[in-house]
Amino acid sequence: MIVLDxxxxxxxxxxxxGRLYLDVSCSHSAVDYLFLMALTxxxxxxxxxxxxxxxxxxxxxxxxxxxxxRGSRSPYKARSLVMTPERERANEAIREWSAAQPPx
Numbered sequence: 001m002i003v004l005d006x007x008x009x010x011x012x013x014x015x016x017x018g019r020l021y022l023d024v025s026c027s028h029s030a031v032d033y034l035f036l037m038a039l040t041x042x043x044x045x046x047x048x049x050x051x052x053x054x055x056x057x058x059x060x061x062x063x064x065x066x067x068x069x070r071g072s073r074s075p076y077k078a079r080s081l082v083m084t085p086e087r088e089r090a091n092e093a094i095r096e097w098s099a100a101q102p103p104x
């Protein structure tokens with residue numbers, strides 16, 4: 001898995017063998033968490049058509065739907081890849097990518 005793009009403090013776009021994943025930074029009151037999900041074919045098509053703006057909108061929709069909050073009825077909740085091998089591979093890819101970034 002590799003990091004393709006990011007919007008700092010909002011989302012990262014990752015690729016693994018042609019499959020795209022979006023890792024969204026969510027924050028709700030005192031709770032911050034990352035929400036990783038695989039993009040559907042339709043979402044990939046929208047991204048290819050609209051670019052980063054689509055990912056901004058999708059990430060905002062995920063954030064405001066609060067998929068990681070207990071009792072949430074987020075339409076994204078069932079797509080969570082928390083505690084999966086994908087999450088572990090994403091974490092490793094993000095660590096490697098972060099280490100390769102020039103100092104701020």
